[in-house]
Amino acid sequence: MLEFQNVVFQYDSEDFNIIDGLSFHIEKGEFVSVIGPSGCGKSTIFRLTNQLLPKKSGEILVGGEKIDGRRGYCGYMPQRDLLFPWRSVRDNLCLPMEIRGGISRAEMVRRADETLAHVGLTGWGDKRPDELSGGMRQRAAFARTLLTGSELLLLDEPFSALDFLTRINMQEWLLDQWESDHKTVLFITHDVEEAIFLSSRVLVVEETPIRRLVSFDVPVSYPRTRACLTEPGMLALREQLIDLLRREVSA
Known part of the structure; x- marks a missing residue:
C-alpha cells in the first residue's frame, strides 16, 4: 500500500539530510506504528507521504503508483x-x-x-x-x-493530548474501527505500550538522519484486549523497545 524507495529529504534550515536514503513498505490492511525520540523526523515521513513537503530524491508509491501530482490517495x-x-x-x-x-x-x-x-x-x-x-x-x-x-490513513499522535483514561478508551475504540474497516494505518506515537497494543508491526527510528526503520513484529494476533499487554511476549517486546529508545536518546 505504501512504499518508500531510497527517499532523501533536507529542510532548508539544515545542512544535512534528515531523511537519507530511506526505504520501507507497508502492506495493504496493516496497522503499523512508528516510534522514536522527539524531533527525530517521524512526522517528516508523513509530510513527505502526503506531499506537504517535497522530497529531494527517491520515490514514494501508494498502491503501486508514484504519488507525484496525485490527490486523495x-x-x-x-x-x-x-x-x-x-x-x-x-x-x-x-x-x-x-x-x-x-x-x-x-x-x-x-x-x-x-x-x-x-x-x-x-x-x-x-x-x-x-x-x-x-x-x-x-x-x-x-x-x-x-x-x-482513502484506503491509507496517516495518524500522527492523535491521542497524545488526551487524559490517561480517555486515551486508553480511544485506543480500544480505534482498534475496533480498524478491525471493522481494514484500512491501512500508519500511526505515529511516543507511547511504546500504545504502539504494541494497536499494531501488527512497530517501526523504530534507529538514528537521525533516518536511513532505515527497524521492524518488530507484535507477537499477539487480533482481536485484542488490554489483557494481552501482560503476556510474556508483549512484556519482552515492550522492554526491548524501551531499551532501544533509551539508548538512542543517550547516544
Missing part, C-alpha cells in the same frame, strides 16, 4: 483535531468531500451522518466542536479522515 489526521470552530460537526466532516468536489450537498450530509453513526456520534452532527469532549472531538476528526475515501 491518503487521509491525514494530525495531533490536534483541527476542527473548524465555526462549522458544525457535520459540516466539518463534509470538508474533504467539498474539496474533492462532484458530490451533492444531500449526499455529503448522508455520508457524514452515516460516518458519525459509525464512530458513535449519532445525533451530534449539529453541535459545534467546542460542545464535544476531547475524545469525541478526536472521533469526529477520525470520521473526517475516513471521509477522504
